[in-house]
Amino acid sequence: MNKYPKRMKIFSPLTLLQKIVNNESTVTVTGRNADYISLIIVLGVVVVFFSFLSPYFFQQKNFVIIFRQQSITFILAAALTIVIVGGGIDLSIGSNMVFCSILAALSMKFFGNNFGILIGIVVAILGGVAVGLFNGYLIGRFNINSWLVTLSTLILVRGVAYVISRGRLIGNIPLSFTRFINGYFGPFPALVWIAIIIGLIFHFLLSYTIYGSTVKGIGANPTAAEYCGISVDRYRLFVYGTSGFLAGIAGLLIIGNIASTGPYISEGIEFYAITACVVGGTSFKGGIGTIAGTAIGTLIIGVILNGLTILGLSTPYLRLARGLILIIVVIIDTYHEKIKKAIKIV
Amino acid sequence: MKITGRANNQKLLKKMVDIILIRFRAIFIVVALSVIIIIASILTPDFLKISNLFNISIRISFLFVMAIGMTFIIVGGEIDLSIASVAVLSQVVVAIILRDHGMASFPLAIGMGLIVGIVMGFLNGILVSKLRINSFIVTIATMQVAKSIAELLAKGVVRGLPPIFSKVFGNGSIWIFPILTIVAIFFGVIAHVTLSHTKIGANIRGVGTNYNAANYVGIQSDRYVVGLFMFSGFSAGVAGIMIAGRMGLANTGVLGPAVILNVIAGTIIGGTTFRGGEGSIIGTLIGIAIFGIIMNVLILLGVEAYFQRVVSGLIMLAVIFMSYARGKNK
Numbered sequence: 196m197n198k199y200p201k202r203m204k205i206f207s208p209l210t211l212l213q214k215i216v217n218n219e220s221t222v223t224v225t226g227r228n229a230d231y232i233s234l235i236i237v238l239g240v241v242v243v244f245f246s247f248l249s250p251y252f253f254q255q256k257n258f259v260i261i262f263r264q265q266s267i268t269f270i271l272a273a274a275l276t277i278v279i280v281g282g283g284i285d286l287s288i289g290s291n292m293v294f295c296s297i298l299a300a301l302s303m304k305f306f307g308n309n310f311g312i313l314i315g316i317v318v319a320i321l322g323g324v325a326v327g328l329f330n331g332y333l334i335g336r337f338n339i340n341s342w343l344v345t346l347s348t349l350i351l352v353r354g355v356a357y358v359i360s361r362g363r364l365i366g367n368i369p370l371s372f373t374r375f376i377n378g379y380f381g382p383f384p385a386l387v388w389i390a391i392i393i394g395l396i397f398h399f400l401l402s403y404t405i406y407g408s409t410v411k412g413i414g415a416n417p418t419a420a421e422y423c424g425i426s427v428d429r430y431r432l433f434v435y436g437t438s439g440f441l442a443g444i445a446g447l448l449i450i451g452n453i454a455s456t457g458p459y460i461s462e463g464i465e466f467y468a469i470t471a472c473v474v475g476g477t478s479f480k481g482g483i484g485t486i487a488g489t490a491i492g493t494l495i496i497g498v499i500l501n502g503l504t505i506l507g508l509s510t511p512y513l514r515l516a517r518g519l520i521l522i523i524v525v526i527i528d529t530y531h532e533k534i535k536k537a538i539k540i541v
Numbered sequence: 542m543k544i545t546g547r548a549n550n551q552k553l554l555k556k557m558v559d560i561i562l563i564r565f566r567a568i569f570i571v572v573a574l575s576v577i578i579i580i581a582s583i584l585t586p587d588f589l590k591i592s593n594l595f596n597i598s599i600r601i602s603f604l605f606v607m608a609i610g611m612t613f614i615i616v617g618g619e620i621d622l623s624i625a626s627v628a629v630l631s632q633v634v635v636a637i638i639l640r641d642h643g644m645a646s647f648p649l650a651i652g653m654g655l656i657v658g659i660v661m662g663f664l665n666g667i668l669v670s671k672l673r674i675n676s677f678i679v680t681i682a683t684m685q686v687a688k689s690i691a692e693l694l695a696k697g698v699v700r701g702l703p704p705i706f707s708k709v710f711g712n713g714s715i716w717i718f719p720i721l722t723i724v725a726i727f728f729g730v731i732a733h734v735t736l737s738h739t740k741i742g743a744n745i746r747g748v749g750t751n752y753n754a755a756n757y758v759g760i761q762s763d764r765y766v767v768g769l770f771m772f773s774g775f776s777a778g779v780a781g782i783m784i785a786g787r788m789g790l791a792n793t794g795v796l797g798p799a800v801i802l803n804v805i806a807g808t809i810i811g812g813t814t815f816r817g818g819e820g821s822i823i824g825t826l827i828g829i830a831i832f833g834i835i836m837n838v839l840i841l842l843g844v845e846a847y848f849q850r851v852v853s854g855l856i857m858l859a860v861i862f863m864s865y866a867r868g869k870n871k
Contacts, residue, residue: 351854
């Protein structure tokens with residue numbers, strides 16, 4: 196006899212349809228289906244809205260631009276999703292990314308073409324993981340507040356990045372690398388495909404594997420996880436290491452994308468990534484959040500910013516929009532439990 | 542399990558360290574500050590020049606005023622990342638009013654600067670307390686909103702302020718003390734007395750330690766939270782007015798992301814912990830002073846800007862380890 200609850204099938208829209216047809220409850224205990232649907236509806240509404248406002252919006256070229264603009268932010272947001280779901284926060288991820296990009300750029304320039312690119316990739320990933328493990332060690336082993344540790348690392352790593360690069364922009368990245376990252380494979384450049392692949396892999400890891408479930412458990416209730424025999428310290432190390440790894444990849448994509456890097460770039464990008472996570476449904480309480488949600492959240496923000504840019508609004512308006520989106524989304528998120536209860540289950 | 546002699550010695554040592562760091566924490570940081578000042582004077586004789594001390598004390602005054610608001614917020618158990626941006630916004634508002642209406646509008650300008658801060662704080666407070674949204678997220682959003690409104694209003698740099706404003710108010714001094722520092726100290730004294738020696742301060746600590754428990758005891762936590770954010774907005778407003786006075790114009794790029802980090806770092810060095818319910822204004826003052834002086838020494842030694850960041854990052858890590866050693870770290 197099967198005493199364990201049935202696993203959710205991967206293609207939940209079909210299951211959802213089945214349940215609607217059979218007149219069964221469609222709201223699961225975790226509410227996963229419903230959360231995706233509300234996000235997709237918001238995305239659809241926003242796309243339709245801007246399509247009406249401007250003829251230039253609903254074009255393949257424009258959608259590709261949106262994806263290109265948001266790819267790097269998405270990778271950082273995916274890393275943040277994992278960390279936040281695990282119950283912590285990683286403020287240093289932007290600095291980490293810049294640091295890795297500078298390491299990679301310097302290696303590529305120093306070692307020349309093909310060999311240099313390989314070394315650059317390895318160096319960036321190692322650098323990112325090193326910083327991530329540094330965070331993870333302090334947070335996991337010594338149980339220090341993740342806020343404080345990653346705040347210090349943020350400052351420290353940004354400074355180290357400056358020192359290494361002697362305060363200057365680094366250009367002259369090997370062309371073959373830049374051409375590859377920007378080269379189109381099908382509708383999207385490699386930049387976007389890498390982001391998509393990473394999104395898929397880590398979504399699978401977070402939502403459908405035991406490691407992912409453990410991370411969620413640690414985020415939701417670390418004490419209970421400890422009592423269950425889970426080595427919370429080790430998992431925290433792993434989670435922050437992963438975040439560092441993704442920061443390294445993001446760093447590589449940056450130099451591929453704009454063919455240069457420097458210590459001043461991307462100041463404040465961590466806040467954009469956090470916004471994307473929150474829009475996507477990640478909760479700071481821990482244990483709740485998916486990368487698919489973050490992906491849709493990033494797209495929503497990307498669409499809104501792109502639409503506003505097409506309409507001719509300048510940077511301050513875009514920043515205002517980011518802030519307002521965050522506030523509105525969080526308000527909706529806080530109250531959507533009450534809204535769900537108020538609406539009878541279909 | 543036998544306790545060996547070595548384990549006993551280690552325990553004794555740990556106990557001594559604990560006593561120094563906890564019971565005599567206040568004395569410890571004062572001693573640290575004095576040591577730093579002495580080292581600074583030896584390393585860089587320029588440090589003791591009146592002009593340099595003048596500059597440091599003004600710089601510390603900005604950070605200290607913002608840190609006062611930050612201390613109250615952290616003691617109350619929340620965080621306010623929007624302080625720097627609200628300060629910029631109030632700076633812009635003050636500058637625009639003074640530019641358009643001259644010195645006659647001085648009280649109006651000051652008033653509007655403060656009101657802008659209080660209103661932004663009220664917005665923060667409502668979102669955090671009534672809607673129970675995480676203060677981190679709310680203040681990130683408000684930070685963006687405040688920054689963008691400031692940029693839209695200023696349309697670049699706001700120039701053309703009456704020169705009397707910056708000469709007398711911003712850069713003026715009574716004997717050797719800058720007026721701005723006197724304002725900051727005055728503010729600090731009132732804030733310290735309120736936080737550490739009044740019932741309101743005790744209630745704030747209660748709210749910070751345990752929001753729900755404070756509610757049960759009869760402290761209206763949500764009102765206190767709104768009040769705290771309004772106060773931090775007010776202190777951001779004061780800081781903005783001071784900056785406008787010091788620089789004689791309003792520049793939206795002047796407060797980069799480093800400022801808020803320095804404010805938080807100084808507050809934490811001063812003994813305020815993120816758990817909430819712990820902290821004092823005097824500690825914050827000493828923490829900001831330590832930070833400011835170290836940064837100033839680095840500037841005088843000719844160290845580049847970002848290397849200073851490395852140092853401040855290291856200082857924060859050191860402080861975190863210190864508080865870990867005391868066992869207060871979550």
